[in-house]
Amino acid sequence: MEIDLRKKCNSSSTETAAKLKLYSYFRSSCAWRVRIALEYKGLPYDVIPIQLMRKEQFQSDFVKLNPMAQVPALIVEEKVTLLQSLAIIEYLDDVYPNVPLLPKDPLLRAKVREISELIASGIQPLQNLRTLHKHSDDPNEKLRWAQFWIHNGLQALEKTLTECSGVYCVGNDITMADCCLVPQVANAYRFKVDTSGFPVIARIEKMLSEEPAFQRAHASNQPDCPPELYSKL
Amino acid sequence: MEIDLRKKCNSSSTETAAKLKLYSYFRSSCAWRVRIALEYKGLPYDVIPIQLMRKEQFQSDFVKLNPMAQVPALIVEEKVTLLQSLAIIEYLDDVYPNVPLLPKDPLLRAKVREISELIASGIQPLQNLRTLHKHSDDPNEKLRWAQFWIHNGLQALEKTLTECSGVYCVGNDITMADCCLVPQVANAYRFKVDTSGFPVIARIEKMLSEEPAFQRAHASNQPDCPPELYSKL
Incomplete structure (x- = not known):
């Protein structure tokens, strides 16, 4: 079968x-x-x-x-x-389990998956470009829509991370949740979301931004990134 | 730690x-x-x-x-x-691994998770009530929006299932993908989406609807379901 x-x-x-x-x-x-x-x-x-x-x-x-x-x-x-x-x-x-992105403990695995899904289902689909274009032709309304959903999701995420973060999203090891956090925070900046109320998110994102793997994966380091955007991402 | x-x-x-x-x-x-x-x-x-x-x-x-x-x-x-x-x-x-909802083979696990995520990230967040209310006050526009995203997602799902389904979404065992399929099809019916182009989805949903576990979990069998909706779900 x-x-x-x-x-x-x-x-x-x-x-x-x-x-x-x-x-x-x-x-x-x-x-x-x-x-x-x-x-x-x-x-x-x-x-x-x-x-x-x-x-x-x-x-x-x-x-x-x-x-x-x-x-x-x-x-x-x-x-x-x-x-x-x-x-x-x-x-x-x-x-490829050698460098794990999920903890072994079932509750911690659930927490990693919860944070990942909060971002992947609860924020990103509502602010991606196709959704924005479908919602409105007005650039200001598109921006308001994206800002609303990103702020709404990050507000919930901040509370979750206040409970369960260590150095990174869940404890002191990098996990799948961190793979989701960094690009979502980049989208928050791109859409000029007020992130001042999210110090835990900001702290974790800063730690992750210093990791070489995260730097190599960054939008600005991609072969298809136009040179004029290097410094804006 | x-x-x-x-x-x-x-x-x-x-x-x-x-x-x-x-x-x-x-x-x-x-x-x-x-x-x-x-x-x-x-x-x-x-x-x-x-x-x-x-x-x-x-x-x-x-x-x-x-x-x-x-x-x-x-x-x-x-x-x-x-x-x-x-x-x-x-x-x-x-x-509780005794009655598994994920296959052991990594590629099949990935397929189950892909289908689940297609529904959980690619369809449901765009058609849930909060998103509809935020998008428009006009009931007709809300309906058009929900129909567009559900049809768009089910169209992709139909192609995926044509490749990888057996009796159920992935092979002949019930998986997490089937747990996601049934409620999404119910939403398609609720929003009067034209599902005539999705025979594979319809076949699998029919098989699942005969499973006692799926019947017990059905919206119409819930303690909070108003009696007047029993026959409409």
């Missing part, structure tokens, strides 16, 4: 050492989460940029890979496409 | 046999996902209804439990609050 399904998913039945390929866009917070995970785990990968501004995600070749027309998409075992950022990070943690 | 964190999360360091308590709302698709998981795993739990229409989720006692002011919230080990539906289901699978 499992072998049949792997065939249906176009997978080989044994893992190969093929290099991972990541369809990414420098400013996509979802692709950014996966880049952090790959960098933190020290996994080599090639980036294939998808220019969201040029609507490359809607081209038929890419929609065949991801019917949701979104980045990230990660190619593993040469030809299997993995989609959805948290599902991809969990896969990487299942297959 | 872990013990400190468990203290910070108000947890005891050993698991107790305390009955699980689920803060739920009969029609919340996120709470519904968790009800299915609990019923499918045969775990006894008490339901504490939160009347979203009466805005009980914004009352201070509940916001202390969940700063996002959303259901579900699951109380485990007597006093630890778990939030976010997929994080809760993953916790239940970690702690």
